[in-house]
C-alpha cells in the first residue's frame with residue numbers, strides 16, 4: 001500500500017494523470033476527457049465521397065459534380081465548430097503548442113480506424129513569410145502524428161509554398177481556387193506514389209486541391225487529403 005503522501009504526489013504528477021485541455025478534468029487521454037471528446041462536433045456519416053461535404057445518401061455533391069477536386073478523397077472526422085474551433089484557433093494563433101498532442105491525437109484516432117498506408121505523409125506547407133510570422137506550421141504536428149499511426153513515412157521536405165497568397169478566409173470559392181492554383185512546388189518526381197496531404201482545417205478544399213494537382217503533375221498516383229475539421233464558408 002502506498003502512503004497518502006505518495007498517492008497525492010502521484011495524483012499531481014502529469015505522467016500518471018493528464019489534464020483535459022477543455023475542462024481541466026484529470027482523467028484525460030491524449031489531453032481530452034471522455035465527455036469533452038464526445039462533445040466535439042462530428043461530421044455526419046453521409047457525405048460526398050470526394051470532398052466530405054454532408055450529402056444525404058452519400059452521393060457526389062454539387063460542387064464535385066461541376067468540377068472534381070484534384071485529391072482523390074478528403075478524410076475528416078469533425079466539423080469546424082465549438083469547442084474544437086477554439087482549440088484549433090488557440091493552437092494556431094495563440095501558439096499553445098501543448099495542444100498539438102490533443103489535436104494530433106484526435107486525427108490519429110480517426111486514422112487508426114481507416115487502416116490506410118501511404119508512401120509519404122506530408123503537411124500542407126506554409127510560405128516562408130507566414131512560417132516566420134507564426135513560428136511553426138500547424139499541419140506539421142498533425143501530419144507527424146498520423147504518419148506514426150499509419151506506419152507511413154513523414155516528409156516535410158517534399159513540397160514548398162512559393163508565394164504568400166492572400167488569406168483564403170477573405171475570398172469566395174472561385175477566388176480561392178485562383179489564389180492558390182500555382183502556390184505549390186514539389187522538389188522531385190513522385191511517379192507512382194500514394195501521398196497523404198495533411199492540414200488542420202479545410203473549407204472549399206481549394207488549397208488541398210492545388211497541392212494535390214501539383215503532386216499529380218509530378219507523377220503521384222493517388223493523393224488523399226486528411227484534415228481535422230471541415231469548415232463551411234457562407235460564401236460558396
Ligand SMILES: [Zn+2]
Nearest residue numbers: 020023033036
Ligand atoms: Zn474535459
Ligand SMILES: [Zn+2]
Nearest residue numbers: 048051061064
Ligand atoms: Zn464533393
